Amino acid sequence: MVGTFYSRPSPDEPEFVSVGTQVEIGTPVCIIEVTKLFTTIESTKAGTVKAILAEDGQLVDYGQALFVID
Template identity: 50%
Template sequence: MELKDIQNLIKFVAKSGASEVKLEMEDVKITIRTGEHGKGETTYIQQLPTMAAAAPQAAPVAPAAPAAPVTPVAEEETSKFITVKSPIIGTFYRKPSPDKPMFVEVGTQIGEGDVLCVIEAMKLFNEIESEVTGKIVKILVDDASPVEFDQPLFLVDPS
């Protein structure tokens, strides 16, 4: 089971309202417990001792080391931008409805109070408004994707 699959499972359990889920597979045991209203999440992953399970653990460690020097460069490039973050958990949509145009695109000039996107949470569509003036530099989330609280959504150049 890959890390992305585990993250998606955690999100699904948090949204479902279940308080605890246990999953046992050939080489992995996972227990996910959610706190009140899905706010607190505790995940336990136990790797069972098998030869097949030991090999995948070693593989991700080696590629992670070369990736570390790249991260500071990316942080320096984006440090001059303002990050617009999600104020709630839900599903991110770039347009008000399927037949309407996108709220914003890369390069769109925005002002305070402009609607950037909507996030659906519990069947309610919440308009996310800009708190800054500037130009959209990057859209960090795909349309119709689940988002977490405080997850970066947009990069805005305030100049």
């Protein structure tokens, strides 16, 4: 299913994470919107965000990599 990637909880708030951010398992990293249902996506891995592979407002697919965390 295709959804829309959002890097921040709302337009006036900071991004959940940026390159260099340390994350733990369960850290919120983005929101995906599908048919007006907003789902917070949490990191499944601990480490440092090395890259963000989607842009704010971009359509993304199920299973698509959104971040590089090492």
